[in-house]
Amino acid sequence: MATASISVSETPLVLYALRRADDALISGHRLSEWCGHAPMLEEDMALANMGLDLLGQARELYSYAAKVEAKGNDEDKFAYLRDVRQYRNLLLLEQPNGDFAHTMVRQFFYAAFADLYWRAMMRSSDPTLAAIAAKSEKEMAYHLRHSSEWIVRLGDGTEESHARAQTAIDDLWAFTGEMFSADDSERALIDAGIAVDPAGLHTQWLKTISGVVAEATLALPKSNWMQQGGRSGQHSEHLGHLLSELQSMQRTFPGATW
Amino acid sequence: MATPNTPLWEIFIRSRNGLAHKHVGSLHAADATLALQAARDIYTRRGEGLSIWAVPSNAITASDPSEKGMMFEPAESKIYRHPTFYDVPDEVGHM
Numbered sequence: 001m002a003t004a005s006i007s008v009s010e011t012p013l014v015l016y017a018l019r020r021a022d023d024a025l026i027s028g029h030r031l032s033e034w035c036g037h038a039p040m041l042e043e044d045m046a047l048a049n050m051g052l053d054l055l056g057q058a059r060e061l062y063s064y065a066a067k068v069e070a071k072g073n074d075e076d077k078f079a080y081l082r083d084v085r086q087y088r089n090l091l092l093l094e095q096p097n098g099d100f101a102h103t104m105v106r107q108f109f110y111a112a113f114a115d116l117y118w119r120a121m122m123r124s125s126d127p128t129l130a131a132i133a134a135k136s137e138k139e140m141a142y143h144l145r146h147s148s149e150w151i152v153r154l155g156d157g158t159e160e161s162h163a164r165a166q167t168a169i170d171d172l173w174a175f176t177g178e179m180f181s182a183d184d185s186e187r188a189l190i191d192a193g194i195a196v197d198p199a200g201l202h203t204q205w206l207k208t209i210s211g212v213v214a215e216a217t218l219a220l221p222k223s224n225w226m227q228q229g230g231r232s233g234q235h236s237e238h239l240g241h242l243l244s245e246l247q248s249m250q251r252t253f254p255g256a257t258w
Numbered sequence: 259m260a261t262p263n264t265p266l267w268e269i270f271i272r273s274r275n276g277l278a279h280k281h282v283g284s285l286h287a288a289d290a291t292l293a294l295q296a297a298r299d300i301y302t303r304r305g306e307g308l309s310i311w312a313v314p315s316n317a318i319t320a321s322d323p324s325e326k327g328m329m330f331e332p333a334e335s336k337i338y339r340h341p342t343f344y345d346v347p348d349e350v351g352h353m
Contacts, residue, residue, distance in 0.1 A: 040264065042285050042296035049299045146295055153288065 003254040006073055006081045012185045014069045015088065016195060017129075018078065019186075019231055021061030022089035025079055026239070027110060028054030029246055030097055039100055046146060050107070053139040060132050080250035084233075084240045091230040092175035094239040098168065101154050101161065105168035108147035112208045113179045115140040116201045125193040148212045155216025166218050177226025180205075266315035267293040269300075271307035279311050287312075 008014065031051030038044035062075035092110060097103045118140055121133035154165040180198045182190060189195035213220055229235065249256060264286040270279035282301045287293035293312040301307065321329055333339070 040286060042287060042300060045303075046296060046299035049303060142298075149291055149295060153292070 003081060003251050005083045005086065006077050008073065008078075008082065008086065009069055009071055010185075011069070012188050013126075013194065014065050015185050016189055017061045017065035017068065019088040021058045021065060021078065022087050023093055023110075023114075024054040024058035024061060026087070026089040026242065027093040027107070028052070028058060029242060030093065030095075030103070031107070033097055034103065043100075047103075050139075050143050050146065053143070057132065057136050057139070060135075064128050064132070076250070080247045084235055084243055086233060087230075087235065087239060087243070088233065089230050089239075090175070090178050091227055091236055092172060092178065094230070094236060094242060095172060095175065096238050098171075099164055100150075101164040102168040102171065104147050104150045104154065105165065105172055107143060108151050108212070109172060109176050109209065110179070111140050111143035111147055113176075113198075113201065113205050115144045116204055116208075117196070117198060120196040120201065124195065129194065144208075151212050151218070152216045155213070155218040162217065165216065169213070169218060170221055173221045173223065174225060174227045177224075178228050178230060181228060181231070183231065264288050267297075267312045268315050268318060269293075269297040270311040270313065271297075271301055272309040273307055275308065279309065282306075284315060290314075 008018070010018070028051045031047045031054065034047040035044065035051075038047055058079070059075050062078045065078060066074045090110070092106060095102070095106055115137060118133040118137035122130055122137065124130040124133060151165065154161040156162070180202045182195075182198060186195055190197045210220065266284055267287055267290075268284050269282050271282045272279045285293065285296050285300060287296050290312060294310055297310045297312055302310065
């Protein structure tokens with residue numbers, strides 16, 4: 001018997017926390033998909049570790065959203081009982097793992113942003129968000145270092161690894177712009193000093209990734225056209241498939257525990 | 259899987275300040291930087307360490323197991339080398 005989805009009162013702060021929580025859950029889930037499939041045992045462990053970092057971030061942010069919303073939802077309900085259109089993550093993070101280069105480029109683009117973002121959020125006037133930011137920033141700094149080292153080795157590696165890394169950059173580039181956008185709901189939190197304006201981080205982000213991409217002998221696309229939609233629940237076809245796997249147990253056996 | 263592209267590295271972890279780095283295991287990695295990263299992810303996941311050394315396994319000179327009689331057995335009969343024949347005054351405490 002399937003379980004109905006919950007409804008969520010998306011006040012600006014609840015929506016804000018859910019967006020960041022969904023980013024962490026979806027990218028963490030993607031990394032968990034590598035478990036047992038990575039190119040080597042050492043990377044298998046590394047990817048699972050980083051997936052768990054992100055899952056930890058998701059739990060804290062979902063719990064905070066539940067507390068702020070105060071409608072009886074909790075971290076599990078947010079994760080397992082929302083439909084694809086209720087998910088608020090960045091489109092970039094739901095993109096399939098593809099080959100190892102695709103996964104590394106996706107994590108690299110995001111970690112380079114998230115590291116800057118959480119570092120800036122440590123000055124949030126909201127003490128809970130500032131504390132989550134302080135923990136997340138250290139984790140994302142390592143994710144950035146890990147993925148940067150791989151981008152350099154893939155790009156400046158063999159002809160095939162170079163070609164795969166460049167293809168991944170070209171494929172994922174159009175999803176990077178969404179990281180820096182903020183709608184009216186988020187604008188209110190930015191004005192109140194609770195959130196930071198992601199647009200202000202773009203220059204530094206571009207500088208960070210340009211340095212690594214140049215060292216890797218790769219190139220960033222010239223195109224400025226950027227796809228939006230994840231933040232308002234308009235997702236690519238990939239998220240539904242991800243959620244059907246992620247949620248299958250709770251949807252089939254509601255409230256099951258073990 | 260051992261391949262020429264990912265040689266073996268020996269990993270040493272120092273768990274606390276003041277202690278020595280201790281061998282914890284080995285791993286495969288393409289180069290020193292990746293070996294250090296992999297060591298972090300494999301051997302310090304439960305807060306085991308404050309410092310990591312990664313050493314190429316082929317840089318280690320090992321004793322030959324077939325020579326263990328010559329190398330180590332002569333020490334077994336020298337019980338007087340253990341400092342157990344001396345009375346340590348109580349005031350000294352733990353040594």
